[in-house]
Amino acid sequence: MNIDACREKFRAFLGEHGLRVTNQRLAIFEAAFQIKEHFTAEELLDRARAIDSSVSRATVYRTLPILTESSLVREIDVGKDFKFYLANPEKGNEQAQIVCIDCDKIFEIDAPFLEWYGSSVSSKFGLRPVSQRLQISAQCAEYRNTGVCKNRS
Amino acid sequence: MNIDACREKFRAFLGEHGLRVTNQRLAIFEAAFQIKEHFTAEELLDRARAIDSSVSRATVYRTLPILTESSLVREIDVGKDFKFYLANPEKGNEQAQIVCIDCDKIFEIDAPFLEWYGSSVSSKFGLRPVSQRLQISAQCAEYRNTGVCKNRS
DNA sequence: CTGCCTGCAAACTCTTTGCACGAAT
DNA sequence: ATTCGTGCAAAGAGTTTGCAGGCAG
Secondary structure: OOHHHHHHHHHHHHHHOOOOOOHHHHHHHHHHHHOOOOEEHHHHHHHHHHHOOOOOHHHHHHHHHHHHHOOOEEEEOOOOOOOEEEEOOOOOOOEEEEEEOOOOOEEEEEOOOHHHHHHHHHHOOOEEEEEEEEEEEEEEHHHHHHOOOOOOO | OOHHHHHHHHHHHHHHOOOOOOHHHHHHHHHHHHOOOOEOHHHHHHHHHHHOOOOOHHHHHHHHHHHHHOOOEEEEOOOOOOOEEEEOOOOOOOEEEEEEOOOOOEEEEEOOOHHHHHHHHHHOOOEEEEEEEEEEEEEEHHHHHHOOOOOOO
């Protein structure tokens, strides 16, 4: 989905939920979609402030749930003490993440079986799956050999 | 592995790593193995204090890494702001978790393919997997119908 | 105008850490 | 005797929230 369609979807979502279209929310939306990879709340704040300097940390944290509930942004918890986010995720729950434990880089991988697997195993417990997450922690080949990861930022 | 073998493994692990066998560490070990399901650091503290009232929160947090590194306890991060632990996990990384989003109950499920899947997909990125986690968030059938989960504690 | 939205700063939660005392080896 | 381990309390980090003022509808 291109950014214009996403922006429209965002405005529509706000309208449908009786939420107001504010400059701050728009700036946060634009900032999120400028970032092509995974980002943190803090990085989003920096980007959003570059667009609208009045954006505060609180508003970023209050806007992120709106973005995730509208499926425009996916929240990714890799077991660290802060969360990552990804704008306009292409494949819903059909993806998994590999996290490099040295450089923290996140690789998105296709996991087409995932939805099916979660559903079939959950039904044995009388449960209906809401979301699935497959996460793999790994080391780069280079890190393994040299102790340093080439992806380190 | 029965508890006696585990206790012996714990003492051996301490010895091999130049760590001392203290009453507090033993109390925390016993407390963890008294709990047959998943527990939090706070629950472990309560149990450990019932055995040795001198155990402090700090020591619990300092002992948990020892228990996880010795594979006597598994750490489970379900994306909440605190971690769960499970003593004497039977199937290493060959298990996944289903978490009920209402009552937070954690169901352990077998996932025998998991190790293989992580390895095969990671190798495409030149990565070596360190750990895998498959987590499914789900709702109880009862919760779905009545809005209340029968497992609610 | 009305009331949702905002920035600010303080509060919160879980976890970690500095310090001086205490206990294991 | 040494040194590591401990309890206490404060610090830390990311996130949330109360409040008074501001802007969308």
